[in-house]
Amino acid sequence: xxxxxxxxxxxxxxxxxxxxxxxxxxxxxxxxxxxxxxxxxxxxxxxxxxxxxxxxxxxxxxxxxxxxxxxxxxxxxxxxxxxxxxxxxxxxxxxxxxxxxxxxxxxxxxxxxxxxxxxxxxxxxxxxxxxxxxxxxxxxxxxxxxxxxxxxxxxxxxxxxxxxxxxxxxxxxxxxxxxxxxxxxxxxxxxxxxxxxxxxxxxxxxxxxxxxxxxxxxxxxxxxxxxxxxxxxxxxxxxxxxxxxxxxxxxxxxxxxxxxxxxxxxxxxxxxxxxxxxxxxxxxxxxxxxxxxxxxxxxxxxxxxxxxxxxxxxxxxxxxxxxxxxxxxxxxxxxxxxxxxxxxxxxxxxxxxxxxxxxxxxxxxxxxxxxxxxxxxxxxxxxxxxxxxxxxxxxxxxxxxxxxxxxxxxxxxxxxxxxxxxxxxxxxxxxxxxxxxx
Numbered sequence: 001x002x003x004x005x006x007x008x009x010x011x012x013x014x015x016x017x018x019x020x021x022x023x024x025x026x027x028x029x030x031x032x033x034x035x036x037x038x039x040x041x042x043x044x045x046x047x048x049x050x051x052x053x054x055x056x057x058x059x060x061x062x063x064x065x066x067x068x069x070x071x072x073x074x075x076x077x078x079x080x081x082x083x084x085x086x087x088x089x090x091x092x093x094x095x096x097x098x099x100x101x102x103x104x105x106x107x108x109x110x111x112x113x114x115x116x117x118x119x120x121x122x123x124x125x126x127x128x129x130x131x132x133x134x135x136x137x138x139x140x141x142x143x144x145x146x147x148x149x150x151x152x153x154x155x156x157x158x159x160x161x162x163x164x165x166x167x168x169x170x171x172x173x174x175x176x177x178x179x180x181x182x183x184x185x186x187x188x189x190x191x192x193x194x195x196x197x198x199x200x201x202x203x204x205x206x207x208x209x210x211x212x213x214x215x216x217x218x219x220x221x222x223x224x225x226x227x228x229x230x231x232x233x234x235x236x237x238x239x240x241x242x243x244x245x246x247x248x249x250x251x252x253x254x255x256x257x258x259x260x261x262x263x264x265x266x267x268x269x270x271x272x273x274x275x276x277x278x279x280x281x282x283x284x285x286x287x288x289x290x291x292x293x294x295x296x297x298x299x300x301x302x303x304x305x306x307x308x309x310x311x312x313x314x315x316x317x318x319x320x321x322x323x324x325x326x327x328x329x330x331x332x333x334x335x336x337x338x339x340x341x342x343x344x345x346x347x348x349x350x351x352x353x354x355x356x357x358x359x360x361x362x363x364x365x366x367x368x369x370x371x372x373x374x375x376x377x378x379x380x381x382x383x384x385x386x387x388x389x390x391x392x393x394x395x396x397x398x399x400x401x402x403x404x405x406x407x408x409x410x411x412x413x414x415x416x417x418x419x420x421x422x423x424x425x426x427x428x429x430x431x432x433x434x435x436x437x438x
Contacts, residue, residue, distance in 0.1 A: 021135055025148060027188035028128050029155040034180030035121065036159025038098055040252065041173040042114075043235025044163070044245070045105065053236060053366065055107045057358025060232025062111040064224075064351035066118025068344060074123035087127040091185050094120035098177035102170075128188060153260035157253040164246055209341045213329050215276055215387045219322025220342040222380040224349020226315050226373055229357035230255070233369055240366035241297040241304070251308045258309035259316025266317045267324060274393040275325040276384050282321065283381035286314035287374040294370035315373065318380070319346060328394040 039060075046056045078086045097117045101110060132144065165176060210217055234255075238248035270278040289311050296303045323339055330338050357372045364371065 021132065021144065023187040023190065024128055024132055024135075025151055027184045027186070028125075028148070029151045030180055030184035030187075031121075031124065031128075032152050032155035033159045033162070034098075034177045034184065036156040036256075037162045037173065037180070038117075038159075038177045039231045040160055040163045040235045040248065041177070042101065042110070043232065044239065044248075045101075046107075046110075047236050047239050049105045051107055053233065053358035053361035054355065055358070056236060057229075057232060057354035057356070059107055059110045059114055060228065060354035061351045063114040063118040063232075064228055064347055064354075066115040066120075067122045068118075068347040068351065069115075070119035070122035071344060071347070073119060074126050077123065078126065083127050083130060086123060087188075090120040090123040090127075091181070094124065095178050095181040095185075098174045098181070102174040131188075150260060153256060157256040157260075160249040160253040160256070163249045206341065206345075209326075209338055209345075212338065213326045215279070215384065216322045216326035216329075216342060217345055218380060218383050219279060219318055219325070220345040221349040222376050223315075223319035223322065224346040224351075225353035225356065225376050226318070227346075228350030228353035229369065229372060230315065232354040233357050233361065236361070237297075237366050237369040242301045243304075247301070247305070251305055254305065255308040255312030256316075258312030262310075262313025263317050263320050266313070267320055270321055270324065272396070274388065275321055275328065276388050276393070279318065279321045279325070280381050280384040280388065282314050282317050283377040283384065286311070286318075286377040287381065289314060290370040290373040290377070294367055294374070297367040297370065311373075315377075318377075325394075 042059065043056065046059065051059070074086070074090070077089075081089075094117060097113050097120070100113055129148075132148065162176060163173065165172065167173075206217075230252075234252050235248050238251055243251060266278065266282060289307065293304055293307055293311060296307065319342075323342055326338055326342060353376075357369055360368050360372045
């Protein structure tokens with residue numbers, strides 16, 4: 001068991017612990033910076049190479065498929081060779097993947113590279129988050145979780161603007177991603193931290209998760225459909241409607257930052273209201289905003305930039321609301337188990353979303369990416385309306401506080417302040433708090 005108790009001599013031990021935490025957070029941020037840049041670079045280069053939208057969608061889907069597969073495979077590797085050796089192997093492999101993209105621009109080759117990259121990245125996240133989890137005492141867990149999520153959102157946004165560095169359609173951006181991956185390892189590998197507990201592959205029951213909260217499952221899957229398509233296909237959308245490279249970077253970065261900023265007011269509003277009703281209105285507004293974006297893309301592309309802040313705030317709130325709703329209806333001792341299931345459902349949606357969006361874009365034009373978003377959110381809104389009338393809302397006394405979340409590995413869920421610490425968790429045989437399936 002990991003000891004999360006606060007240090008007895010703060011002056012002697014808190015400082016070094018915070019330093020170790022800061023180096024791990026720095027390394028994680030630089031890693032995500034490279035991930036964000038690579039998504040946009042591949043979208044633009046695929047357009048130059050005349051990949052169809054479906055082909056690019058399949059290449060993007062390979063990354064998320066690798067991410068889901070790695071969630072099960074990487075814990076097995078770590079248990080056999082240890083965190084340090086596994087981290088070194090996956091880091092070395094991940095840093096070579098961007099360079100190989102530039103050597104041969106072929107969709108099958110790129111799909112293989114993206115699959116391997118996805119598996120490596122989830123392994124790196126598992127290792128980093130295991131070390132963070134091992135270092136963080138209970139008193140700092142909530143703040144560390146918030147800082148970690150904020151760093152990931154900001155780094156992903158900043159990665160979009162790195163698209164403007166150097167020869168954007170040549171070798172430079174791929175080399176820059178490789179350099180970022182390599183630099184990210186420096187603060188992490190220089191951090192003195194004990195080997196954390198062995199990570200287990202997630203085990204969960206889709207049936208139990210559905211019985212506890214069909215609404216939560218639907219929100220996680222729909223969020224995956226949208227975010228997978230957003231990261232993989234937005235650069236193609238932006239280029240087709242007339243954005244410059246700077247405009248594409250700004251549009252994507254603003255949407256990501258909007259997601260980081262607007263999750264908080266939306267989420268905390270849902271603390272005092274039926275989260276399903278809040279989710280319903282988020283989806284209705286999101287469908288309206290993306291429908292408006294489709295119209296504006298054919299009229300005034302510059303007007304899309306301010307709209308992207310609201311667009312990102314709405315689409316990135318869906319997953320957090322779904323997780324919060326599930327947290328309201330299950331026993332807190334099983335939060336990590338059930339939200340781990342939601343994370344994998346989100347990953348499956350992210351692997352499917354780019355392919356579906358690509359098919360829509362091939363048929364109706366690249367601007368129809370916004371119509372894809374609108375269709376997914378309208379469908380989720382209709383399902384939320386159905387669930388509101390099928391089950392009573394969660395009583396106020398059973399609701400927890402909203403926490404902004406992102407899609408990392410299953411290990412980061414242990415830092416969620418809503419989850420009990422390991423020494424506080426109690427085994428529970430039930431799946432819910434008598435919710436009857438919300």
